[in-house]
Structure formats: C-alpha cells, structure tokens
Amino acid sequence: MQPRIAGSSGRRIRPLTGAFAMAAATVALCLVSMLYGGGDIPVSAAFDYLVGDPLRRADPHLAMVMTSLRFPRTAVALCTGIALGLAGCLLQSVTRNPLAETGLLGVNAGAALAVVAGITLLSTEAAPAVLAFALCGAFAASGLVLLIAGGGARMSPLRLVLAGVALTATFRGLSSYLLLSDAATYDRYRFWVLGSLSGVTLEQLGWVLPALLIGVGVAALLVRPLGALSLGDDVAAGLGHRPGTTRVVTAVAVTLLTGAAVALCGPIGFLGLLAPYVARAFTGGGLGGRLLLSAVAGATIMLAADVAARLVIRPYEAPVSVLLAVIGGPALVVIVRTRRLLTLRVPGGAA
Amino acid sequence: MRPHPGTVVIRYRRFSVLLRPRPLAVGIGLLGAVAAACALSVAVGNGETTGFTAVQALWGGGEPVAGRIVHVLRVPRFVAGLVAGAALGIAGCLIQTLARNRLATPDLVGVNDGATVAVLLSVVGGTAGAVGAWWAGPVGAMAAAALVVAVAGGLGDTGYRVLVVGIGLSVAIDAVTELTLARQDIDAARGLFSWTLGYLNGRDYDVALPVGIGLAVLLPPALLAARTLRLLRFGDDTAAGLGAVPTRIRLGALGIAVLLAGLAVGVGGPIAFVAMIAPVLAQRLARESPVPVIVSGLLGGVLVTVADTLGRAFGTVEIPAGVITGILGGPFLLWVLLSRRG
Numbered sequence: 001m002q003p004r005i006a007g008s009s010g011r012r013i014r015p016l017t018g019a020f021a022m023a024a025a026t027v028a029l030c031l032v033s034m035l036y037g038g039g040d041i042p043v044s045a046a047f048d049y050l051v052g053d054p055l056r057r058a059d060p061h062l063a064m065v066m067t068s069l070r071f072p073r074t075a076v077a078l079c080t081g082i083a084l085g086l087a088g089c090l091l092q093s094v095t096r097n098p099l100a101e102t103g104l105l106g107v108n109a110g111a112a113l114a115v116v117a118g119i120t121l122l123s124t125e126a127a128p129a130v131l132a133f134a135l136c137g138a139f140a141a142s143g144l145v146l147l148i149a150g151g152g153a154r155m156s157p158l159r160l161v162l163a164g165v166a167l168t169a170t171f172r173g174l175s176s177y178l179l180l181s182d183a184a185t186y187d188r189y190r191f192w193v194l195g196s197l198s199g200v201t202l203e204q205l206g207w208v209l210p211a212l213l214i215g216v217g218v219a220a221l222l223v224r225p226l227g228a229l230s231l232g233d234d235v236a237a238g239l240g241h242r243p244g245t246t247r248v249v250t251a252v253a254v255t256l257l258t259g260a261a262v263a264l265c266g267p268i269g270f271l272g273l274l275a276p277y278v279a280r281a282f283t284g285g286g287l288g289g290r291l292l293l294s295a296v297a298g299a300t301i302m303l304a305a306d307v308a309a310r311l312v313i314r315p316y317e318a319p320v321s322v323l324l325a326v327i328g329g330p331a332l333v334v335i336v337r338t339r340r341l342l343t344l345r346v347p348g349g350a351a
Numbered sequence: 352m353r354p355h356p357g358t359v360v361i362r363y364r365r366f367s368v369l370l371r372p373r374p375l376a377v378g379i380g381l382l383g384a385v386a387a388a389c390a391l392s393v394a395v396g397n398g399e400t401t402g403f404t405a406v407q408a409l410w411g412g413g414e415p416v417a418g419r420i421v422h423v424l425r426v427p428r429f430v431a432g433l434v435a436g437a438a439l440g441i442a443g444c445l446i447q448t449l450a451r452n453r454l455a456t457p458d459l460v461g462v463n464d465g466a467t468v469a470v471l472l473s474v475v476g477g478t479a480g481a482v483g484a485w486w487a488g489p490v491g492a493m494a495a496a497a498l499v500v501a502v503a504g505g506l507g508d509t510g511y512r513v514l515v516v517g518i519g520l521s522v523a524i525d526a527v528t529e530l531t532l533a534r535q536d537i538d539a540a541r542g543l544f545s546w547t548l549g550y551l552n553g554r555d556y557d558v559a560l561p562v563g564i565g566l567a568v569l570l571p572p573a574l575l576a577a578r579t580l581r582l583l584r585f586g587d588d589t590a591a592g593l594g595a596v597p598t599r600i601r602l603g604a605l606g607i608a609v610l611l612a613g614l615a616v617g618v619g620g621p622i623a624f625v626a627m628i629a630p631v632l633a634q635r636l637a638r639e640s641p642v643p644v645i646v647s648g649l650l651g652g653v654l655v656t657v658a659d660t661l662g663r664a665f666g667t668v669e670i671p672a673g674v675i676t677g678i679l680g681g682p683f684l685l686w687v688l689l690s691r692r693g
C-alpha cells in the first residue's frame with residue numbers, strides 16, 4: 001500500500017515551503033539556544049560574543065559558558081533531534097505501523113537495563129560510564145531483537161515488532177527487579193530516565209558521532225529500497241530490491257541513530273513518534289521528502305524543548321523529556337485532529 | 352446446510368445454537384487452570400502456613416491460625432489478581448480487535464497513566480497511606496480516557512485517531528508523573544514506584560468486589576461487542592451492509608475496554624503485558640473463535656495470579672506481579688512467535 005494522506009481536507013502547505021520554514025526555525029532556535037540559558041549572563045553580552053566583539057571574547061567566564069556549556073548543548077540537541085526524527089520515520093515506514101516509536105526495537109529498554117546494571121554492579125555513576133553503559137546496552141538489545149526476528153525465516157514487520165515488544169518487556173522487568181532491590185540505584189535512575197542535555201560535552205558527542213554519521217548515511221541510501229518496499233514485498237522484489245535485506249539494514253540504521261541519541265540524552269522515545277507526523281503534515285508522497293522533513297522537524301522540536309527546559313523554571317532546569325511531552329503531546333493532537341491519518345496496518349496483525 | 356468446519360450446530364425445534372467445540376474445551380481447561388492457580392497461590396507464602404496445610408485450611412481443616420491466614424490474606428489476594436487479570440485480558444482482546452493491531456493495548460488510551468497520576472495524587476494528598484486509595488485508580492483511568500476521546504473528537508478512521516491522541520496525551524501525563532517521582536523523597540518515591548510496576552500486595556475483597564461487579568456487568572456487552580466487531584473485519588462497507596453501525600460498535604467496544612482496564616489498574620497497578628499477551632495466546636489456543644473474549648479473560652486471570660504467586664515464591668523480597676509478567680512474558684511471546692511457521 002502506498003503511504004499517503006487520503007483525501008486530506010483543506011489546502012496542504014507546499015513541502016518546500018514547509019522545509020524552508022522549519023530550517024529557518026531551526027537556525028533561529030540555535031541562536032536562541034546560544035543566547036539564553038541559566039546563569040547571570042545578559043543576552044546582550046552573549047550576542048556581542050557571538051558577533052565577535054573583542055572585549056567580550058577576552059572575558060574568560062563568558063568564553064567558558066559559550067564554548068564549553070552552550071555550544072555543546074546546542075550541537076547535541078541538533079544531532080539527537082535529527083537522529084531521532086530520522087529513526088522514527090524509518091521505523092514507521094519499515095514496520096508499516098503508525099504507532100511505532102523509536103523505543104520499539106528494545107533500544108531504550110536495553111540502554112536502561114545496562115545503565116541500571118552498570119550502576120548496581122560496578123557502583124560507578126560518572127557520566128562517561130553511564131553513557132558507555134547506555135550505548136552498549138542499546139546496541140546489544142537491538143542486536144538481540146534483530147537476531148530473533150530474523151532468525152531462520154524471512155523477517156516480516158510483525159516479527160520485528162513482536163520481538164521488540166517481547167524483549168522490551170523482559171529488559172524492563174529485569175531492570176525493575178534491580179531497581180527494587182537497590183535504593184541508591186533507583187535514586188540515580190529516576191533522574192536519568194527523565195533525560196537531560198545538561199552537562200554534555202563535545203567529547204561525548206565525538207564518541208557517538210561515528211554511529212550517528214553512519215546511521216544518517218545508511219538512511220540516505222535506504223530511500224529507494226524502502227520506498228519500493230512500501231508497495232509490497234513482491235513489487236519491491238520485482239523492482240530489483242531485496243525486502244529482507246532492506247528490513248535488516250533499516251533496523252540497523254534505526255539502532256545506530258537511536259542508540260547514539262539515548263546514550264547522549266536519556267531515553268526519549270516520543271520525539272521519534274512525533275517528528276514523522278509533523279513531516280507528514282507537510283508532505284504526502286515520497287519517502288525521501290518525509291525523511292528529510294522528519295530530520296529537520298526532530299531537530300527543531302528538540303532544540304525548542306531544550307531551550308524551554310532551561311527557561312521555564314529558572315534558575316533550575318526542567319527535564320527535557322517533560323518539555324518534549326508538554327510541547328509535543330498537544331502538537332501531536334493538533335496534527336492528528338486536522339489531518340486524516342494514514343491507516344497502515346501491520347500485515348497479518350489482524351485478529 | 353452443513354456447518355462450518357470446527358463448529359457444531361445444536362438444533363431444538365425452532366432454536367439453534369452454534370457451538371465451537373475447541374474454544375469451549377479450551378475454556379473448560381482454563382477453568383481447571385484457574386483452580387490449580389488458586390491452590391498454588393494459597394500454598395505459597397512466607398511463614399509456616401505453606402504447602403498442603405494451607406490447601407487443607409481452604410476447606411476449614413487444620414489449625415485456626417492457618418485458616419485465618421489463608422482466608423484473610425491469601426484467598427482475597429488471589430481473587431483480586433484473578434479479576435484484575437481477567438479484566439485486562441478482555442480489555443486487551445477488544446482493543447486489539449478494534450484497532451486490528453497487536454501493539455494496541457488499553458494503556459494506549461491513557462488508562463495506566465491516568466490511574467497512576469490519580470493514585471500519586473491520593474498519596475501526595477496524604478490520606479491513604481503508601482499505596483493510595485483503591486478508587487483513585489479507576490477514577491483516574493476513566494478521567495484520562497474520557498479526556499482522550501473528547502480531545503480526539505471521536506474515534507477517527509478505524510479508531511486510530513483516538514489511539515494516537517492517547518499516546519500524545521499519555522506521554523504528557525506520564526512526564527508529570529515521572530517529574531513528581533523525581534521530586535519526592537526517596538522512600539515515598541520507591542513505594543509509588545513499586546505500585547507503578549503492578550503489585551498486588553495487601554489487596555483484598557474491598558478492592559476485588561467492585562472489579563468483580565464491574566466484570567459481571569460488562570461481560571455481556573463485551574461479548575455482544577465482540578460479536579459485532581467480527582463483522583468489521585470485512586471492512587466498514589460490508590459491515591454496514593450487514594446492518595452494523597461501525598462507529599457505534601467501535602465507541603462501545605472502546606468504552607467497555609477502558610472501563611475494564613481502568614478497574615484492573617485500580618486494583619493491581621499497571622501490570623505489564625497481560626493485556627497484550629493474553630489475546631495473542633487466546634487466539635492461538637482457541638483457533639476457530641475470531642474474537643476470543645472469554646478465553647482471553649481466563650488466560651489473563653491465570654497469568655496474573657501465577658505471576659503473583661511466583662513473585663512470592665522465591666527469596667525473601669517479594670517481587671511485584673508486574674515484574675514477573677514482564678520478565679517471563681517476553682520470552683513466552685517470543686516462543687509463541689518462533690514456533691509459528693513462517
């Protein structure tokens with residue numbers, strides 16, 4: 001079935017216009033993210049620093065805030081937003097399920113289990129260690145899901161989804177068990193699970209950057225095979241693509257993108273669900289356009305949520321996932337209410 | 352006319368009943384499983400009243416202390432788990448059929464999060480102790496579901512709009528819960544955390560009774576809804592041609608499912624996975640039945656009570672039923688998945 005919005009009411013915004021508007025919003029938000037923040041630095045000072053005022057550049061405190069706090073944060077928000085938006089769009093397309101979100105392949109639950117187990121067993125809470133646990137857990141969990149879903153038979157969307165759901169439940173149960181038996185770990189975990197971008201460094205971004213770049217590259221290569229796959233396995237095979245291989249490669253790309261994002265800023269599943277819907281509000285047809293718009297939408301929303309997280313309860317910080325939910329929940333409702341949903345179903349999932 | 356294979360027609364003058372032997376046999380077998388689960392649940396626990404003595408005390412045999420432990424602590428807890436599981440199983444069956452999507456569970460329409468927030472408020476409000484008032488769960492669940500349907504402005508195509516709106520709103524509600532948990536002091540937060548995992552500790556007839564009544568009242572309409580939901584599988588146009596009103600059926604089925612799930616969550620917290628796995632298993636066991644409501648319900652009850660018993664059986668620390676269903680339910684679903692051809 002060709003995914004498209006059937007008979008949407010009203011005038012649709014042109015895809016290019018939407019893309020430019022969103023790209024402009026992203027750039028503006030990057031600027032805002034550099035200008036505003038916690039602490040007592042006036043906006044004008046930050047602005048002067050950005051435009052290269054030598055007096056401001058000489059101020060060591062200001063330079064420290066701008067280069068080692070705000071810039072890494074903005075860069076990470078941009079990267080994770082792009083990653084989650086792309087991953088969400090890929091996953092909804094490959095599973096043909098509009099309810100799929102990026103935690104579906106067990107990435108978030110695996111990362112959480114690894115973090116919990118790491119803190120409990122190795123009793124270390126340092127940020128780089130937690131990041132490493134999350135990254136390993138995410139990749140291991142998703143690899144296991146793929147192995148089980150693809151084992152033996154041809155991997156169907158339903159197998160992929162069910163294997164992901166099953167392992168997610170197991171991982172979540174195991175981490176709950178560990179959390180129940182250790183109060184100190186729970187105390188650390190309840191803050192990690194909220195997700196935050198505060199305290200990320202460029203060094204940490206550098207660790208996961210290879211995964212992100214490979215993920216984006218693979219996503220770009222997947223546009224044609226995945227688009228063909230949405231016409232059905234037989235048609236795709238007739239066009240010279242391999243459905244099974246395409247699914248595996250897509251799932252690997254989703255894992256790389258989501259795993260990197262989760263390691264950097266905690267388990268944020270919702271953005272991967274929301275961004276494809278925003279993209280679909282602007283464009284209907286081709287997968288390439290939707291992927292691009294999803295990535296841009298993801299970056300925009302993530303930046304907006306992170307800026308809001310810094311500003312709403314100054315001088316404290318709100319967790320970014322709460323802001324994402326508060327901004328994104330109503331946004332999703334508006335999108336769903338104003339446009340007819342595409343009604344893709346899991347083939348064979350019907351009772 | 353010959354009946355469809357796998358069915359038996361019983362005729363008596365003008366009346367006739369279509370029976371499906373396999374689902375019927377599965378149902379009877381599951382009743383046996385419920386009895387076994389009851390004996391097991393009574394026999395397992397801390398203290399000295401275990402094993403055969405406990406089962407004996409069920410009928411008034413043995414020492415009076417054992418009788419009191421069994422009848423005041425264990426049987427009520429078993430009953431609470433049974434009704435909660437049954438309600439979850441039926442709700443899951445209805446919603447999966449409604450959305451034709453195995454990922455669709457009652458918590459997608461915000462039931463779990465609504466119930467959790469309500470219980471959280473009743474605890475933070477500070478009148479009902481660490482586990483909160485029992486009625487807070489169902490009330491919160493209903494409120495959340497009503498909000499979701501109202502905001503969605505109806506069900507939309509094949510009920511998808513309400514599910515997506517439900518995800519959006521429940522993420523927003525959930526974020527508030529997690530924020531509140533992160534701001535509470537660590538002891539209160541841990542108490543609430545174990546509730547959010549799905550825990551039957553200290554649940555008795557006071558809680559089980561309203562759910563039981565709800566189950567008894569809602570089961571007939573659930574069966575009726577399942578009957579008409581079957582028609583929708585042929586597509587809305589065909590169903591309308593056969594005299595069904597698709598939107599009304601969907602709204603009705605969703606309402607019943609939400610009520611049942613809300614009651615269940617009020618009893619035992621959001622017990623993971625039962626609403627999803629019970630219908631899948633039921634479908635496999637009772638092959639000919641297109642919408643196996645009763646089998647799903649029985650399976651849900653058995654799953655929850657056995658999980659609760661297992662949680663008490665090992666070690667000194669009780670493990671919440673929801674943790675057990677999560678840990679064991681995952682591999683079980685995988686086994687179901689892998690043993691299926693292709």
